[in-house]
Amino acid sequence: MEVPPKISQQFSNFIWAAKGKAAYAYECAAVMCFCAVKKAKVLMEGESDRMKEYHDMYDRMAKRCLMLSNRAIIQFINGIYEVNHPLDSEVTYNWTEHEDDDLRKTLADTIITIGGVSSYHLEFQMSEDGSITFRILEYGFNHAIKKQKDEAVLEFPEPILICLYEAKAVPAEKTLEIRFGKQGVYHYKVPVIKYLALSQEELHQKNMIILIPFQLLKLRKEIEKEITEENLKALKYLVTHDIINSIAMNVEAGNITPTDGRKLKSLTLQLYHHIYDKYQEVADEGVSEAVEEALILDIDVIEMEHKKEIKKKEKEIEEKQSEVDALKLLLQGKSPEEAAEILHISMERMEEIMKS
Structure with a gap:
């Protein structure tokens, strides 16, 4: 300068x-x-600025995963907290507004209330942070104050920390010791889920399908270190087999809706490009092309099925409306033939309406 x-x-x-x-x-x-x-x-x-962009991408991704259908979210909560809320329960989002000195460490801070009663605090983390337990307590305290119903009672949401990095040294539970003088000591505990360490079977058992796009992080460190034929094949297999099959299986089982499946594939594709587009070898070896073909074609199939469902519902509504209109015309003294002509329907359809 x-x-x-x-x-x-x-x-x-x-x-x-x-x-x-x-x-x-x-x-x-x-x-x-x-x-x-x-x-x-x-x-x-x-x-x-680069770190803020990095944070914003994963923050948006986590929050979009948490905003799928109520059915998918309740299945997820039931799985990771080992509870059993009815799948038609009301879901309420309590987004918290806060500023941290280091935005790269804490991602989506979300408190979800199920059935208007039970609240769950979900925290996502991309790197180690010694103060995370204190912040979870702080956000939980703010939520308890905001939702307080009894002046003598503060009810905190149930916390869980989900690590989206290789958290080998992180304990299964983080603890914050709170000392109340003569009243004694309380240990505030936050269970930890090491997402990347979970097997496909464990992910299925915990109903964690809504976080399936983050499976792409499993190979990020390996590919950053060295791009080999082996890890390129592993990346292709991860997307075209593990991720796609998991989504299809959960759609078929009714754990998520077809629309959820479409959104998860779209999010997977976005995150794939964000992480791996910078490596020319990934494109040169045909991995990106295979991933796009698998995800985009599958998205198209789900969209087609979704459109068919919409058309079917629209047809049912039209038929119901034609029945109502036909009955109105008949009550007004119109003959079946006149009513059929006015409504542009066949006499066979008119006879069906009259019999129903």
């Missing part, structure tokens, strides 16, 4: 005349230091 020539010359002349060569050298060094600090600040701001 350069000082403007005019200012630089005036500044130099003044220093040279007033203080001599030694002072001039000192002042020049000061200007150079100022410029270096300014440049470092610009670089740091650029890095901060």
